[in-house]
Amino acid sequence: MEYFYELHEHLDPALPMTCRYHEEPKAFKNHCHKNVEMLFITDGEGDFKIEGEVFSAKKGDTIIVNPYEFHSLTLEPDSTIKYICLITHHSFYEEYPFEYNSKIFKTLVSDENILSLGKKIYEESQMSDLPYLKESVKAYVNILIISLLRNYKNDVSLSTTSDNHKYAIASSVVEYIRRNFRNGIYVDTMAEELGYCKFHLCRIFKQITGTTILQYTNSLKCFYAEQLLATGKYSIHEVAELCGFESNSYFSLLFKKSRGYLPSDVKK
Secondary structure, eight states: OOOEEOOOOOOBTTBOEEEEEESSOOOEEEEEOSSEEEEEEEEEEEEEEETTEEEEEETTEEEEEOTTOOEEEEOOTTOOEEEEEEEEOGGGGTTSSSOSSSOOBOSEEEOHHHHHHHHHHHHHHTOTTSTTHHHHHHHHHHHHHHHHHHHSBOOSOGGGSHHHHHHHHHHHHHHHHHHHGGGOOOHHHHHHHHTSOHHHHHHHHHHHHSSOHHHHHHHHHHHHHHHHHHHTOSOHHHHHHHTTOSOHHHHHHHHHHHHSSOGGGOOO
16 A cells, blocks of 8 residues: 655645635545545545544544544545645644644544534635635634644644654654655664664554555655756756656656556656
8 A cells, every 4th residue: 555745835824724625525645744634525435544543434524634634535436525635824823822742633523513613714815806815814823733633633742652653753754754755765864863772763664554664755756856847947967866767767666556557658
């Protein structure tokens, strides 16, 4: 199974969030990201696997993915689910007195008021001709965050159980790889900087993600390379260099293995 870090690098600094309605969503593979993601289920149902635990969500529920949590969606054959997906940049949470790199909110919330706020944020964000639009949307997002903190804040620390500690270790590895993959990843250096034994780090990461640190790094590099190629702004050689590949041939080999097609096949 492919695990990857989802990049959110193009958010508007004046309104650092995205809000989209998925009417025909597909199952998605296990991945994580730094920003909080909220999925407001408007119809149907599906199984969300978050940090190894399955949450069955239906119409009226809200699924909350906390920072760096690995998550995926599984759909039964012929089943469907529709949801509003709100991704809020971590800067929204800077003024609140808690550690951001932790399990902030409960995962499954069944609250009509929370769902209504999600719908309001989506509806407001679509009104491109309204004055003070960004200020309005940002205000609704903050009301949502406050409502969740008042009623659905998770008081359980990540370090209270062995499994949560393992997920925290895997998340720290993912973040390290995300920051450093362009310059080369050396497991010995990573382990020293993160404060763990190299063999313990590799074992925990493989246990949580099902892949090795090297495999994950190559998968992330190829994922990011495809995004660059799709812009049409860079040559294959430039993308290979930007993503830290040693040569064009090695880049093409790993890209084909990871993505299933050659870099030259990416549509611009």
